[in-house]
Amino acid sequence: MQLSEYTHTPGAHCGSASLRNLADYYDWGLNESLCFGYGAGLGFGYYERGPASHIIMGRNGQLETGFFETFDLDYRESSGQDWETAWADVRDAIADDTPVMLFVDLYYLDYFGTDTHFGPHILLCVGVEGDEVLLSDSEFDSIQRIPASHLRKAWNSEYGFGPLDNHWITVADPTIEIDRTTAARNAIRRTTELMLSPEGGEWDSQGVDGIRAFAADLPSWTELEDSSWCARFAYQNIERRGTGGGAFRRLYADFLDALASDLGLDESIPANCHGIADEWTALSDTLKDASETEGERQAQLFEDASEQAARIADREERLFTRLRDEL
Structure with a gap:
């Protein structure tokens, strides 16, 4: 199963680029900086835990949901499901030609080749073929593949800025009516x-x-x-x-x-x-x-x-x- 009309494009930031790729898929006509701004993604945070003992971050954690809420878009979101339930929901969405936004730890993504835990890294699941998952990741020029077993680890990692808990989002109705x-x-x-x-x-x-x-x-x-x-x-x-x-x-x-x-x-x-x-x-x-x-x-x-x-x-x-x- 693979989305029939999806086009992958890399970008500057994982969250805003994933939103931009959704904007292309649903014909919203928004570039990446617009997606970032409409999502009220700018912020600043400083705290004492994570990959280093003292961490700073220049965005807030509500960019993705903020974007959907700014446009009053109908979306589905889940966090905390067990693997089997979450994976079944992803497969059902792909079968329905719906991209799925996933929040993962890039340490477990084979194609990154990194020894540093970092999450959430945001990307879109755009297909499932056998035991492999097709991922639209803003850091790369083409769609990437990893075993579903590796996604399982990345999607439920306890590392990074907090437990990832099989967090996913899909658009339920792509109609934008707000000015x-x-x-x-x-x-x-x-x-x-x-x-x-x-x-x-x-x-x-x-x-x-x-x-x-x-x-x-x-x-x-x-x-x-x-x-x-x-x-x-x-x-x-x-x-x-x-x-x-x-x-x-x-x-x-x-x-x-x-x-x-x-x-x-x-x-x-x-x-x-x-x-x-x-x-x-x-x-x-x-x-x-x-x-x-x-x-x-x-x-x-x-x-x-x-x-x-x-x-x-x-x-x-x-x-x-x-x-x-x-x-």
């Missing part, structure tokens, strides 16, 4: 809330306050047993690992560029977001350097990174306050 300008306003308001006054969530520190907590902690990272790995992982989560560059801020700046005219936003707002993305990239360079040294040199680089992160927090507070006030 897209209204949807954009709602999505941006949601992003400003997440950045300026987050409530709950999966992170120890979130939003602009989370960036400030990260900035304040950085000088003490020299005391961590895995200080170099923390710095390396932070660099990767800003500039690599499917962020689109600049801690996801480039994707969001492109979204603002595309919608600024329709929303009546001053052109300086997306330009400011692009500038913030550049500052995140500069911070990632400092952290990368810190990961490759030790002693006094590393301590100085963590001090420099702390100052950079504090400046970014101030800029982001001004940006999202302005967006909130103008909308």
